[in-house]
Amino acid sequence: MNFYESEDSQVQKALENFRKNLQIMHAAYQRHRGRCLVRISSYKGATLEQVYIMGSFTSPPWKVLIPLSYSITYKEYFIELWLSAESEFLLVKKDIKFALEAFPQRMSKLGFIANYIKIIKPANSNRKPSKCNIKYQFISEGLSQGKEPDINEDAFFCSKFAIGIADGVGGVKRDFGISSAAFSSELMKNCKEITDKIDASFNANFQTSNKVYLKGLNCEKIITQAYQKTNCGGSSTFLLISLLGNHLQISNLGDCGLMLIRNNGKKPIVVFRTTAKQHSFNVPYQISRKFTKLQLLTTSENNSQSFYIKDHWLEYSDCVSDADNYLISVQKNDIIVMGTDGLWDNLFVDEILEQVKVSCRDHMNLKEISENLVEMARARMNSEENTPFSEEISRKTGHSWVGGKRDDITVVVSYVDDA
Known part of the structure; x- marks a missing residue:
């Protein structure tokens, strides 16, 4: 019996x-082919009426209705x-065609108003800041805990003007017997070194720091340089x-x-949050490097033919340019909660917001907030309660799942303050 179970497991893998x-x-x-993955979403409204998309990209154009999926977590219909x-495209609901405010609109060739893809990035990603003055800085605290006591494949860094988190993909260790912990740690270490140089320029020469700051603190440039320097x-x-x-x-x-919470002294509210970018359920976009010779010495699988076939695929990872990029306004005292999927798979957005509200009311510091969120996620991970992960796996696969997802958990909580 165990033999067949093992064989089935290998086939599934x-x-x-x-x-x-x-x-x-x-x-x-x-x-x-010059295309980019675009996420199109629409709030569900008062009812759960199915929403479709139609557009110039189908064959034949404007004649095919493609159904959108529904996200229980975000309470919206979406498609990628x-x-x-x-x-060009329009959404359709109960035979009513409508355009979205989040995308630009124009008169289509067929004579009706439609949305169109103007920039192959999420909305506002290339928008320039209205002012380049150095105005704000981050005050941050973070905590990272591995699901196992001896290894943690998450990594993060914090600086005055930049913060980063990375989640080493656990599937690599299952496939190769080599953890991605060294890769994610080196990636974040390189990001920290790059941003520290910019911080040093800011402190050394305040008169010219605006130019250094605006030119240097570009997220895509930072992660690109850090990735190029990563050897593991x-x-x-x-x-x-x-x-x-x-x-x-x-x-x-x-x-x-990431979740951006506006704390204006009244009631903290969520003003922005990111969404996961995945090839399919539980297969996130990721950047990769082939293993070094030193890493290959740590695994007993490196002599097998299948190992080298799989190792070859690490050369064909996703690109830094595949990332979703945003540029949004912030205010003093805004709170930013960042986390790896170990947080978001185990806690609902409303639960995280409620914890921030309680923390603001009780005047907790950032360290206490990050610790509380990690402990909440860890408790839910080992429980039989409903979680975002259990809801998503039920919706995607039709199978039931009890409790959360065992994973490394990293949380960084920051607030925006005067520089």
């Missing part, structure tokens, strides 16, 4: 790897499509934020998450 590799190849093919610039092999998601004047720049690849 091989199929999952094959599916993942196909998705990576498909993404590379779409990027080669590989689209080219200038692609492995795979990881990342979430990087930086301050540009009174704007927050965000670069997110994979299933780490």
Whole structure:
């Protein structure tokens, strides 16, 4: 009996790897064709009426209705499509066609108003800050705990003007016997070194620091340079934020998450949150490196033919440029909660917001907030309570799941203060 269970498990694992590799190849093919993955979403409204999308990108154009999926966690209908610039679309609900405010609109060739893809990035990603003055800085505290006592594949760093978290992909250790902890740690270490140099420039020469600050603290440039300097092999998601004047720049690849909470002295409210970017359920976008010779010495699997076939796929990872990029306004005293999927898979957004509200009311410090969120997520992970992960796996697969997801948990809580 155990033999057949083991054989079935190996077949399932091989199929999952094959599916993942196909998705990576498909993404590379779409990027080669000049397309980008665009997330289109619509709030559900008062009822659960099915929402569809139609557009110029179907065959035939404007004749095919594609159903949107429904997210219980975010209470919205959504779809992710590989689209080219200038692609036009409308949403359809109960035979009513409507455009979204989040995307630009224009008169289509067929004579009606439609949304179109103007920028192949999330909305406002290339918008320039209205002012380049150094205005704000981060005050931050973070905590990271591994699901196992002897290893943690998450990593993070904090500085005055930038914060980053990375989640080493656990599937790499299952496939290769080598953890991604070294890869994610080196990636964040390199980010920290780059931002520390910029902080040093700011402190050394305040007169010219505005130019250094605006030029240097670009999230995509930071993560690109850090990735190029990373030597260890492995795979990881990342979430990087930086301050540009009174704007927050965000670069997110994979299933780490961020929530921006406005604390204006009344009732803290969520004004922005990121969404996960995944090839499919539980297969996040990620950047990778092939293993070093030193890493290969740590595994007994490195002589097998299947190992080298799998190791080859690490060369075909997603790209830094695949990240979702945002530029949004921030205010003094805004609170930012960042976390790896160990947080967001085990706690609902409303629960995290409530903890922040309680913390503000009780005048807790940032360290206490991050510790409380990690402990809450860990308790839920080992419980039989309902979680975002259990709801998502039920919706995606039709199978029931009890409790949370065992994972490393990293939480960084920050607030925006005067520089």
